[in-house]
Amino acid sequence: MIDEPSSAEDGRQGIQSIEVGTPLLKALAEHGGPMMLRDLAATADMPAAKAHRYLVSFMRTGLVTQDAVSGRYDLGPFALEIGLASLARLDAVRIATPLIEDLNERIEETVALAVWGNMGPTIVRWVESRRPVTVNLRTG
16 A cells, blocks of 8 residues: 655654645645635645745745736646656556455455556456356457
């Protein structure tokens, strides 16, 4: 499974300002579109003046952009770059394998995991049931 973020109580020292500013990025990611400063600050539960200072730094790094006309903030090109890099490293089959094994145990049926390739679906994991498998095939 994917590792959960560590809590402050884990004994390791971190950068508090990153932890304080992260709710702004999270709010932008979850909102699904550009946000006004007051709404963004309220969602992140911080004063607008404080949120603005963080947003200025996030804009300097490319994590956030601000529309020149509306003044709304949104995720920037560096946020996209980070997201795409994370997505490229994601091993969906590895993550799905324990889930299909659990499903197999719960429903007592054979479970297959397929990925879409250039020739259609390709089965990449197969967890057999303890019971016989019935397969129906047709021509065509």
